Amino acid sequence: MLNRRSFLPVLPAMLCYNIAHAQGVVHKTLNGRLPLLIAHRGASGYLPEHTLAAYALGIDQGADFIEPDLVLSQDGVLHARHEPLLARVQLEADGLTIKRSADGKPVLHRTDTSTNVWQLDKYANRLVIKQLDGKPTAGWFAEDFTAAELRADVRAQERLRDFRQANNAFNDRYPIPTLAEVIELAQRRSRELSRTIGIYPETKHPSYFKGITDAKGLPRMEDLLLTQLHAAYGNNPDAPVFIQSFEVSNLQYLRSRTKLQLIQLLSANGKPYDFQISGDSRGYQDLARSAGLDFIKAYADGIGPHTQLIVPTDGRRLLPPTELIKEAHARGLQVHGWTFRAENQFLPSEFARGSSPAAQGDMAAQLRVFVEVGMDGFFTDHPDLGRAALKALTL
Numbered sequence: 001m002l003n004r005r006s007f008l009p010v011l012p013a014m015l016c017y018n019i020a021h022a023q024g025v026v027h028k029t030l031n032g033r034l035p036l037l038i039a040h041r042g043a044s045g046y047l048p049e050h051t052l053a054a055y056a057l058g059i060d061q062g063a064d065f066i067e068p069d070l071v072l073s074q075d076g077v078l079h080a081r082h083e084p085l086l087a088r089v090q091l092e093a094d095g096l097t098i099k100r101s102a103d104g105k106p107v108l109h110r111t112d113t114s115t116n117v118w119q120l121d122k123y124a125n126r127l128v129i130k131q132l133d134g135k136p137t138a139g140w141f142a143e144d145f146t147a148a149e150l151r152a153d154v155r156a157q158e159r160l161r162d163f164r165q166a167n168n169a170f171n172d173r174y175p176i177p178t179l180a181e182v183i184e185l186a187q188r189r190s191r192e193l194s195r196t197i198g199i200y201p202e203t204k205h206p207s208y209f210k211g212i213t214d215a216k217g218l219p220r221m222e223d224l225l226l227t228q229l230h231a232a233y234g235n236n237p238d239a240p241v242f243i244q245s246f247e248v249s250n251l252q253y254l255r256s257r258t259k260l261q262l263i264q265l266l267s268a269n270g271k272p273y274d275f276q277i278s279g280d281s282r283g284y285q286d287l288a289r290s291a292g293l294d295f296i297k298a299y300a301d302g303i304g305p306h307t308q309l310i311v312p313t314d315g316r317r318l319l320p321p322t323e324l325i326k327e328a329h330a331r332g333l334q335v336h337g338w339t340f341r342a343e344n345q346f347l348p349s350e351f352a353r354g355s356s357p358a359a360q361g362d363m364a365a366q367l368r369v370f371v372e373v374g375m376d377g378f379f380t381d382h383p384d385l386g387r388a389a390l391k392a393l394t395l
Contacts, residue, residue: 027393028374030329034394036377037386038200039063040339041082045381048156048167049114050080051174052185059189062387065198065242067379068182070225072209076218077147078179078225084132084205086154086176087118088139091129095136098129109139114159116172122153133205133273143212150176163345163358179225183232186240198240201225202265206250207274222250226258235259237301242336244304247274255299263336264296268306285309288324293331302334302376310337311369317350318366321373329374336377337370342385364389 026032042054043061055066068080088109090099099107106127108118117123117140126145129138145154156174158167179201186197203209209221225243233239237259244263245251251262264287271283286292288309296303305324312319328335341347345357352361363382367389370378380386 027371029376030332030334030374031376034390035371035375036064036336037062037383037390038065038067038336038377038379039383040067040379040381041069042066043381043383045164045342046167047170048158048174050082050177051156052177052181053170053174055177055182055185056189058383059186059193059197061383063197063383064377065200065240066182066186067200067202068177068179069202069204070179070221071142071204072212072221072224073145073147073150074143075146076213076224078221078228079142079147079150080177080179080182081142082114082159082204083112084141084143084208085112085137085139086115086142086145087113088137089118089127091136091138096129098127098138106138110162111160113139113161114157115140115176116155116157117153120153133208134276143209147178163343165358179228183228187232196240198242200242200244200263201229202244203247203250205273206245206247207277210250222254222257226254226260229260230258233260237261242302247272248299249274249278252299261301262299263302263304263334264300265338266303266305266309268308288322290327293327293333297331297333300333302336303328304336304338304379307337307340307370310335310375311373313348315348317348318369321369325374334376335374336379337375338379340367340370340378340380340382340386342382360385364392368393 027034029035039058041049043057044054047054047057050068058066069082070078071081071084073079089106090109092099101107126140129136130141154176155172157171158164161168182199186199190197203221206221213220229241233241235258239260242261242263243254244265246265251264254262266284266288275282287296288305309322309324311321325335340363342360342363344352344359344361347361347366351366353359363385371393
């Protein structure tokens with residue numbers, strides 16, 4: 001059973017989990033401390049994402065927080081997956097028909113499949129087409145499996161299977177972890193390392209899941225999440241927890257029920273899905289402006305913007321930074337940027353090294369620019385490189 005006494009005492013200020021401040025270095029972050037390092041889906045540059053192994057490696061590589069994206073099983077258990085989809089397949093142009101190869105097998109979506117369920121004949125009949133945030137999407141969905149089925153049969157696979165090919169060596173080894181297991185890992189490693197490891201859960205597609213739980217008469221995702229987090233960490237704004245979402249109304253719902261810190265995620269384009277449903281005309285770029293930040297301040301403790309909203313790029317090089325961090329800090333909002341990845345494909349070409357898209361470039365150089373403008377934390381697939389870059393800034 002989770003026990004709030006089983007983790008290290010939380011320091012008075014929320015952002016005190018890293019040790020760099022002890023060296024007397026003052027940074028441009030909201031609290032003057034070194035930015036938080038968040039292992040994005042674990043150390044997902046090295047192991048299949050959202051596995052206990054990937055989270056543990058991220059911790060060992062120096063992460064302050066580990067990030068579990070959360071979805072629901074059929075029986076209402078929170079599991080760590082990037083999407084409700086356990087595996088995704090391609091659709092024909094009509095959006096109504098599953099695309100199949102000459103042998104009749106569904107054509108796999110090769111960048112949005114993170115488990116082996118597509119290879120399990122016993123679950124072939126659970127391949128379905130659903131409307132996910134208003135778009136037809138085909139595959140095997142977590143909410144169509146019980147927690148027992150997920151544990152017994154389903155194993156993680158590398159989601160970027162054609163890009164991070166070395167990670168495929170670890171396919172089919174690791175079960176899909178529950179939120180309870182992620183919390184237990186963070187608290188146990190906190191005790192072993194004598195430093196606090198926080199968790200940074202994201203509620204995935206909350207409107208979609210609310211439709212499912214309402215139809216079944218089950219508790220909604222947010223209530224299940226708070227029950228576990230409050231049991232483990234207390235209802236305390238200084239707890240080593242951030243809850244994040246790309247939608248707005250679920251964060252507002254959470255604000256009325258918890259003192260834990262909330263983060264409004266901001267994509268570079270588009271709009272929150274709940275805004276699409278309600279007819280709200282604002283998009284993420286509107287929320288990143290002064291009036292939008294005033295709106296966010298009413299229910300959240302910070303923002304999680306795409307890197308393009310902080311320091312844009314034309315694809316080749318970084319452009320001058322925006323005023324987003326300055327405006328957010330003026331309102332007391334933390335800024336946690338996403339996502340920093342080491343491979344050339346994800347970097348502006350000025351930081352690329354070599355010609356292979358999969359080769360590692362100079363992520364540290366990119367990161368230094370964002371730290372210089374005052375970013376309070378960042379998500380990275382490569383926590384070791386992120387920690388080395390931060391350490392270099394304290395020398």
